[in-house]
Amino acid sequence: MDFSEFEKAVYGGNVEEDEELLAELLALQKEEEAKQRRSSPMPPSRPTASPATKVGISPALGVDPAMLAAALADNVEVDEHALENDEDLLAELSGLIGSKETGSTAEPAGPGHVSKLPDSAMVSRLSGLLSVYEKLLSASNREGNTLKIRRHERTVDRLKGLLSKAQRGEDIDESEIPPEPPSVTSIPRDEQMETTAPQPPPIPKRSTSASSPLSTMLPRLFLSVHHRQQRLRKNVLIQKN
Numbered sequence: 671m672d673f674s675e676f677e678k679a680v681y682g683g684n685v686e687e688d689e690e691l692l693a694e695l696l697a698l699q700k701e702e703e704a705k706q707r708r709s710s711p712m713p714p715s716r717p718t719a720s721p722a723t724k725v726g727i728s729p730a731l732g733v734d735p736a737m738l739a740a741a742l743a744d745n746v747e748v749d750e751h752a753l754e755n756d757e758d759l760l761a762e763l764s765g766l767i768g769s770k771e772t773g774s775t776a777e778p779a780g781p782g783h784v785s786k787l788p789d790s791a792m793v794s795r796l797s798g799l800l801s802v803y804e805k806l807l808s809a810s811n812r813e814g815n816t817l818k819i820r821r822h823e824r825t826v827d828r829l830k831g832l833l834s835k836a837q838r839g840e841d842i843d844e845s846e847i848p849p850e851p852p853s854v855t856s857i858p859r860d861e862q863m864e865t866t867a868p869q870p871p872p873i874p875k876r877s878t879s880a881s882s883p884l885s886t887m888l889p890r891l892f893l894s895v896h897h898r899q900q901r902l903r904k905n906v907l908i909q910k911n
Contacts, residue, residue, distance in 0.1 A: 788837050788839045799850065807826055
């Protein structure tokens with residue numbers, strides 16, 4: 671069977687010279703090829719190196735480099751102010767930063783974040799002064815001298831404030847520290863004797879044991895004396911009779 675004669679009978683004329691028919695056939699061919707490409711699995715594409723690996727920076731652990739490169743390659747217009755206020759994105763970024771290798775060291779904190787340790791010598795000095803001035807305040811209260819009471823109260827309050835600052839590690843100006851009193855002579859002697867006089871040793875308790883020689887001899891002596899008295903009475907009665 672001659673197909674050329676069949677084509678001429680169906681389509682009429684020469685098929686190869688019909689432009690409309692050729693265009694329609696070309697469109698059908700392209701549509702069929704597109705369907706085949708969509709139905710067939712895509713070949714694995716070679717992952718491109720991420721910008722982080724190009725500059726020598728290792729990506730964070732748990733992040734796929736291919737996904738990271740694809741995300742960086744997307745040219746999407748994003749509002750920067752909206753990203754700064756996105757709590758979910760900030761939490762995700764903080765988690766990625768926290769999952770770095772343990773060998774990386776954290777940046778040192780600024781000088782404003784360094785907490786100072788308290789000066790033990792300054793704390794001890796202020797504590798001693800506070801104890802002395804509290805004794806002076808109690809002595810002036812007993813004397814009833816209002817001028818000394820007010821002066822010592824102000825000094826005690828100032829020392830308490832300085833002591834709390836020193837315990838927090840803050841710097842103390844020497845000019846703010848009250849002077850040390852020359853002596854603690856204003857304290858009554860009775861109080862000094864109570865604090866300095868040594869206490870006498872406790873008196874040992876006398877132990878009374880039932881097995882001591884004296885406790886065993888007393889009943890015997892008492893019995894012997896009683897027997898002698900009875901004998902004397904008998905002798906006296908015999909002589910009278």
